[in-house]
Amino acid sequence: MNTTTSIFESKKDIVRYFEQLRTQTLNILRPLEPEDYVVQTAFFMSPPRWHMGHVSWFYDQLLRRHDREYRQFSKDFDHYLNYYYYSFGRPFEKGSRGTVSRPTVAETREYFEHINRSVIRFLRQAQEQNKLNDELRRLFFLAFQHEFQHQELLVYDIQHLLQDKYRPPEMKQLPAGKPVGGMVKIPGGIFEMGYNPQLWGNNFCYDVEMPVHKVWLDDFFIDRVPVSNGDYLQFIEDDGYENFRHWLSDGWEWVQNEKIVAPLYWEQDGNGEWYRSDFRGRLAVKDTLNEPVVHVSFYEAWAYARWAGKRLPTEAEWEKAAAWDEDSGKRRLFPWGNDAPDARKTNLLESGYWAVCPIGAFSAGVSYYGCQQMVGDTWEWTSSEFMPYPKFKAGFVEYNEKWFGNQKVLRGGSFGTPMDGTRNTYRNFFRPPERWLLSGFRCAKDA
Amino acid sequence: MNTTTSIFESKKDIVRYFEQLRTQTLNILRPLEPEDYVVQTAFFMSPPRWHMGHVSWFYDQLLRRHDREYRQFSKDFDHYLNYYYYSFGRPFEKGSRGTVSRPTVAETREYFEHINRSVIRFLRQAQEQNKLNDELRRLFFLAFQHEFQHQELLVYDIQHLLQDKYRPPEMKQLPAGKPVGGMVKIPGGIFEMGYNPQLWGNNFCYDVEMPVHKVWLDDFFIDRVPVSNGDYLQFIEDDGYENFRHWLSDGWEWVQNEKIVAPLYWEQDGNGEWYRSDFRGRLAVKDTLNEPVVHVSFYEAWAYARWAGKRLPTEAEWEKAAAWDEDSGKRRLFPWGNDAPDARKTNLLESGYWAVCPIGAFSAGVSYYGCQQMVGDTWEWTSSEFMPYPKFKAGFVEYNEKWFGNQKVLRGGSFGTPMDGTRNTYRNFFRPPERWLLSGFRCAKDA
Amino acid sequence: MNTTTSIFESKKDIVRYFEQLRTQTLNILRPLEPEDYVVQTAFFMSPPRWHMGHVSWFYDQLLRRHDREYRQFSKDFDHYLNYYYYSFGRPFEKGSRGTVSRPTVAETREYFEHINRSVIRFLRQAQEQNKLNDELRRLFFLAFQHEFQHQELLVYDIQHLLQDKYRPPEMKQLPAGKPVGGMVKIPGGIFEMGYNPQLWGNNFCYDVEMPVHKVWLDDFFIDRVPVSNGDYLQFIEDDGYENFRHWLSDGWEWVQNEKIVAPLYWEQDGNGEWYRSDFRGRLAVKDTLNEPVVHVSFYEAWAYARWAGKRLPTEAEWEKAAAWDEDSGKRRLFPWGNDAPDARKTNLLESGYWAVCPIGAFSAGVSYYGCQQMVGDTWEWTSSEFMPYPKFKAGFVEYNEKWFGNQKVLRGGSFGTPMDGTRNTYRNFFRPPERWLLSGFRCAKDA
């Protein structure tokens, strides 16, 4: 039995699950120097120490409400660690997180450990006393998923800080696979989308993935694999960034104002050779032509698709291509079925770390329609705005619903996404110009 | 036969149609002093002289391409009057339109008349020589609709400049109607939306209103009438602007940063009494409780709906409530049917001017489901992002498609919308915080 | 007797003096279209209509305090026309003067005439009743000088708005004179500076020109004539704008941020030929090599002087070079003596208009030490900060003293300076990067 499966299974052992994810948070941070923990490189980025504290602060809030024995670590942490929850007091101004050096990393680590001990004690006790009811379980799983989200943000933020100097200790790269391409045709009709507890049990999902609801889709085509660096390079070389006709008006303004000429972390040397920085160092683009393009904004994805004579899929189209199984007449939780990701079907390694995954690197994880690498390689921009599903009911106070509007849905999950942090119904969302995340895309086309 | 109908009919006489709309543009401008023409009050607003020139410039572009005899008025106008069409050279920076005083109003008026003469000569000649083919007709009708859009923007911009000092000469106010309220239930199912030339002929519509396509809708409720000033005042008095729980995160930030406490053009005197400015002057809100609230942003509409335990409709829901006729199994171009707006069914006056229209002011224009005042009172925010319909094909170069994304669809048309400038399928779009337009809303609810 | 002298003399006839200066204000405005009156091109510039109103508003304040019979024109004007006098209520935000179109030009002109009638009536009555005491006289002369200042600002602001399209009706250009150059040596020692009523009578001067006080000066050299366009072109061609070594740190930052490559209103065509815009139109720089360079900032003047191996003079040095007469052991009010400027000694024309004055265009107005064109050609930057003289006593409430600090003194007066608006002791002041004024300089050097 491999690790990732066991972690998926471990939801039955909530304490072990918690321990594993907390260890994973520390693993991500392990290569950092104390100085790295406090620096904020841009307004959208948070210092790693802030993430470390903030994920702990979330449990802190739970314990304060549900654990009579809970002893608060220090009131000093509260203001700095509250990001955007007005319900819990005035949040600390996001753009100024890099202007304070205290609490120190060591103190924040102490706080982290204090939370570990307190949560474990509380969960054990609740289990023993049969008090770990559904509502409590749901709240703790929300906290776990919240930490997954911040694990991924940590990966983005550390890369933004250290660029090619960050070396996660156990990172790997999958061997190149058989190159594939082309589009598959998906038949239209009524499609039901959203997370379905009847099918997949009460494993945690976010409220915004529900309820299951009908959508009408016309026939359409969708790319078998994500757009690669090689594909994208052609767009650049065809002056894609200089021709306003490919771009949305807001995108064109962004390109002009920010002087955008390539994906983030790409740069051209004096001879016109392109390079990219990632966790493996500084690489020639020509040596990674066969990897999915990442660090592109929605605007760039849109412009590429127009240039290619295609378009971006809606999130419903993406979900159908990933989840629908015509034979069974049922939907799958993952492209390959309902089993948790494992090393045979995706690029999640047994260590729980991610792998960089060239196009076609494994074909065991294809969807019913033959789409590859839909989960775990790169988040894929869709054309859909992040808005509530019909008959949406908020499941948590002030968690997701306040972020509706002005953001685009991404689907799939990247090689920075933690184990158990994604599925076919997962809705990620970012603003159209954002691209410090691991964001790529695949195209669709009217049939 | 009343005027508005005849204008609708006048599409058959393209020259007369053109003359009428040009006269209407001048009518809107008539009360202005020369000084009013050149001032820019905010980056989103344009000086009236710019509008006057820009609508003419649009015909100028057509004539240069299609009329060999056309004599250009002056090259000086080109740069200043080009707003955002990169195809026609570098556009003049939008925020700086109020920093130039030349060409003067008189020179711009001369240009306006030059265009009038040139267009009329060209159209007459084309008709006589049987050269006014469908494509040419379509391009000129685009220019007419373009001018309609700017007529409405003129109304907004002049109000922003002169506030309660602008008095359109023929403006009227309809007498109060029978107050109505409540919601109507609309049954779900597959609904076809979009402009249908088979049903409604080749009258002009924008490319973004097409093609007809299917959407699935669940059963839902929708308000019979728009939210009124009286309704909205309750939201204000219940501290709606002080409670973050009603607001989207971006909306809350906007409210905080801009210190928003009420709709635009509302102000409170020392005794707490609310006043609003409009074309009738400065009015006590308590004297207009029964009129649709206008000058609210999408964020305010969203917050109100949440506060009221409701939500905003999607544009598909809005269109079904306005257009579907269960009895005939067909859609209507206007809520009341396929006839053009006239004074018996809407607030468009015979003069071609608009009327302020209290809730329930006329009931002849109700939709099949009983919704009132869906067209011609106030634009109504929907929850839908402005994005292309499935299988959308751009009908014009660089006209609408570059504006997809980051904007919300409004439906219906306001009392500032020109005759023939709206219909059930018309998709208007603005950014979520904008509110210098005549924007209101009605709420929906899950069934 | 020529006009300018008579105007100088006319101070004895205060009503005639007032009438003449008001006519001059209207003369400056005469070529404008109504649209030109309301536009604000930059935050430092004011719409001409604002100037027209504001100079009138100043008399309005005087009359309200001193004339019981005064009938106020309209309260609406107050807020818009108050620039920076906190004593008189909250001033209108400077950067927003171009966002209002009312009161109209015609209304403002009515206000202007109302003030004319009121001031004349008041002054005549006060004279007849022997109530025009020294204090009242001083206040009205402050208002006159205030209007002189705004006449000059009007010239700057209209040029900024209309550039080479502004044609003052009576403007002339003096014929070229004998080219002169080189530096003169001024001996050091104790020098008394400042306006001296004992010497020059109780003619108006600003409080900041007083009191007379001693300064120690070492021997120094000063340029015989201002730096010319030809001189300055050499600096440009020697890459003066690209070499940080010539520049103050703040100046270098300004050059970089604003992308400054030449004086304001200079531009280079595709062939590298330089052009300048002024009231005569667009001129080749090579055709005006022999005119004083204008529209340079303090930073540019400093950089040029360093590049030339020289430095800027202090204001004491400038004043000594202009005013000291070794033979009489007395100071002169003007370089040529104590007589008012006239057409034989300076470029003020009989019409009261200015003339552009090439280097050496007339030599009748030289100072004792042989310096030419010190008054009336171009304001000359000095290295001195605008600060109070020792033992300064504020003569007016909130007039000059609040502007001490952060500004540099300019001396001399430009061809935009009104008759009677300058003298050897006059201290003009602007911020180091400002250059929409008629600002040039001459250099000094240690002996």
Next chain:
Amino acid sequence: MNTTTSIFESKKDIVRYFEQLRTQTLNILRPLEPEDYVVQTAFFMSPPRWHMGHVSWFYDQLLRRHDREYRQFSKDFDHYLNYYYYSFGRPFEKGSRGTVSRPTVAETREYFEHINRSVIRFLRQAQEQNKLNDELRRLFFLAFQHEFQHQELLVYDIQHLLQDKYRPPEMKQLPAGKPVGGMVKIPGGIFEMGYNPQLWGNNFCYDVEMPVHKVWLDDFFIDRVPVSNGDYLQFIEDDGYENFRHWLSDGWEWVQNEKIVAPLYWEQDGNGEWYRSDFRGRLAVKDTLNEPVVHVSFYEAWAYARWAGKRLPTEAEWEKAAAWDEDSGKRRLFPWGNDAPDARKTNLLESGYWAVCPIGAFSAGVSYYGCQQMVGDTWEWTSSEFMPYPKFKAGFVEYNEKWFGNQKVLRGGSFGTPMDGTRNTYRNFFRPPERWLLSGFRCAKDA
């Protein structure tokens, strides 16, 4: 013989002098955590690690030019550590120093030690080989003074970062002295100012302190002691911050925009009680009434002086009050004479650390005219702009001269000023609104 004297003497032993000052830099940093080293709290502040590297980088530049054997530590440091010296390549953008976490503190410390070893080796060798000529000595002393300046900036910047959490290990507070007050009268006449090598030897001074030159001064009064917290509190309580009449126009704008209501690091609790933070912690203002007010801007000093019916002294007035000895007819390098500061005459402690020094805390250091605490308590704002003295010759490339203009001179030295880092002729300079430095003032008055 006490330490401070010996350090003054130690200039004869340049290696020992260097070692002492480098130790002092480390002493200031000793209480910091690694996290504190990298944070930038405001654009004007630099992360402590940057200071540590930058002072070393300065020696690095010297060694590269003068030491053939010098082995550069790492090229990576160059860009980040270059602040504003264009001569040495493109400087790192000042406002972004807090966005990089590498090089780490440990690496920077290694660099610091590498420079220590290299400088000592070089200086020893140069001495042995008799190659330590005057020019080399002068350059190294410039580097030493440069490090003194950054030692003081470190004190300011660490306080801005940690506020009342920074506890320098050996800081002390002098016991309260006999309260003194009032003004002394200084007779006018020609006064010679500036550093005089004939009088004081070739000890290092900055080029901007020279040359000696004459100034004329009228008789004037100057405060015997600096303005105290108690004095300043009266200004606050008399609504000094709410009354525009006391303020320069730019100062008033600053007060309004920044919402300034008291000196930096002062805050008022709910009961209206004022508190201040400094290196001793958070103190009630009422317990420090008898200490000099610090952390006020030039604007505040000016406003206070006006409120008090006084004015700020010019730097010439300040220097005369501090340096002139009527009996000897000579000037003193320090108020008390030409001996280096020691613990009997000033608040510099034997440890080389500073002491907070209440008004009148020691009277041994008074100037000839009886002024107390002119050196070593607080920098004192003067009204003079930082500009070159007559006949100034730049002694160093791109060091001080580029900062002329737009800054005000402060005199005296604060309790953050390092030993040997000030004297009567020392000219410090900051921008008018800056106040994170230890800046206070004393007033003057016309006689």
